[in-house]
Amino acid sequence: MLHEKQQNSATTLSRRTFLKGLTGTAAGIGLSQIFNPALISAMAKGLETHPVLWIQGQGCTGCSVSLLNSVEPTIKKILLEIISLQYHPTVMASEGETALENMYRVAKEYKGKFSLAVEGSIPMAADGKYCISGEMNHKEITMLEMTKELGEMAGSVLAIGTCASYGGIPAAKGNITEAIGVQAFFKKFGIKTPVVNIPGCPPHPDWIVGSIAHLLAKGIPEVDENGRPMLFFGENIHENCPYLDYFDQDIFSETFTQKKGCRMDIGCKGPDVYADCFRRRWNNGMNWCVENAVCIGCVEPGFPDASSPFYEKA
């Protein structure tokens, strides 16, 4: 963690702009306010003591790809200045044992201090054989083993995406791999390391970056009953929807391309969903799911089964 002095100065300098940036006030707002130069410099010093190890289970890499879409700060700045990303299967230069040796070295050296980011769910069936995450000394390492070992050693865990948070698609009805998310996994093994869920299929890059920034600068953020930061997941989609007036006037879209109406009749699950997509929008403010079609509730613990069928009224 940051030294106390650095942490205080970073906190004082940024407190107002920090919260403003995280909660946002305008459509498509970025996180630039969090990353003022003073905070970045404080974090850069923190880098030496607070590395991030990012491991992948049953996932699609979509969360990582979404993180690449971060607008402010850019992913370039994140990689070079903000996060010391010591292990990430999709991004890092190294491979095989070279990569794993480095990961375990960092985990031991920064035991109780490093953050573990988990992307994808953890399959429990067949002793974890449905997901092999690497091999050391001619022995396979399952995602189950890797999450257990690193989870116990980490200072904090970020469950990135709905799969890592709650099981997600691999845990949907019909699955045989008994996929679960990190918190459920920790409960099974009595692991006490704090977990912050950043759900979304995928999560918005601001949700990932903002949560990591909060963790680095101010510690664990306040979370709701589903373990999600209130800053991003505290507001209801429907109640804040730009098309709420249509709902109030009983005007409903009958097909996808009829945009003058509330999308509830064509399947929108906004009333059951808590996230700030309506304000933050996606991909540099270009669009969001309800403007384009409907909300399928991808940030909720029950996704996908709770919101399926996606295109029928709830």
Next chain:
Amino acid sequence: MSGCTQAVPVAAASTGNKIKVAIDPVTRIEGHLKVEVEVSDGKVVNARCFGGMFRGFENILKGRDPRDASQIVQRICGVCPTAHATASSLALDDAFKVKLTDNGRITRNLIFGANYLQSHILHFYHLAALDYVNGPDAAPFIPRYKKNDIRVDKATNEVGVGQYLEALEVRKICHEMVALFGGRMPHVQGIVVGGTTEIPTREKLNTYAEKFKVVKKFIEEKYLPLVYLLAGPYGDLLKTGVGHKNLISFGVFPMDGTGKNNLLKAGVYTDGKDSELDPQLIKEYVKYSFFDDKTTGLHPSKGQTVPQHDKAGAYSFVKAPRYNGKPHEGGPLARMWMTNPELSATGQKALGVKKMRDIGNAAFSILGRHVARAEEALLVANAVEQWLNEVKPGVETYVPTPIPENAEGLGLTEAPRGALLHYIDIKDKVISNYQITSATIWNANPMDDMGQRGPIEQALIGVPVADVENPVNVGRLIRSFDP
């Protein structure tokens, strides 16, 4: 494991000095992959690809509303969700017997095309390039292999790293283009059975066009020249990684409403001969895969997904698809070979040839696959320009159609990394069977029941590994397929 010894060339096996090298995880790819090679006299003589992850999408899809499929299947791959959305929607279009409007077809192309550009740029710079240039001396760019065989001079290395960082921005812009009509990216809302969910407005089309300019300029002025520049110091990589030399393409980007005329052509190239694609000749084998042997040799429409994680002799969760009984490679090389367009001016100058097939044997190589991918990026970019001229603002893109009581549908398209097949069987208005033969399955598969290696396994044969402690060319070969 049983079966592997018979695949080892007799001469090499008899020398008895083979060294086994395993890489797990193979990084800078999408998903979980282990590779094991046997090296003899400085060359790979045997290779096996282990697909180490199973989720069971086919089983999860059973019993659901057919329209949910295009959302669920996108979660197979966060790099190419638009490809799965497209294949799924084509399968549903077929089952629902719905004909798209021209504007619906073109808008799908604009969404999917933008992600093609994103995927190729991401692949070359952020997945492959660190095999050819050294990144900054900090995590995640270190550690590296001790001897990582980087042969570019300092100035070229700086150009490469500079473009790596610039490409982070360019690929993000591509995703912004996807999101304009797709809703968001990854995992679009916009591609559905019957067309797309949002009618393009003049304003959004202008935004798309503005962003596209930056991307096209980058492809022409940075991406293509850098790929050809690497052919200098890494010229030997145009001579290794040949593989089976069999190619398959399902075709992608319909240019009119017939469904037959694609920008990138469908076709099959086997043992030096061209033939028309006949999807009936596709079968999936599982002798070396963790699936029930009773399910081997089936056409995807009869396909079953019955995993057996402890099956003796098996080494991968990937099935082995074969066309007419033979392994075939998919991806940009296959599509560009079928289409055989004129190369870019940069390419013609660098290689001294005019068209794709004029490259000849050198196309079937580690760098040849990168050349095909970069040239394809330009071809798709040129088509995006055409679609921007053809698309009509304010004109309907969606045809509402009820779910059929009972129906079958086949969706064939091309993910950026290869041929992609989705099959749906609907009974009583819900999914009774859904089968996916995804792009990387064509390339990264294990041996089949007949003892033939998968395309990446075969392409590894003969790849030079001078130093088994630093097997850089193995990673280079695998990543040339963009698995």
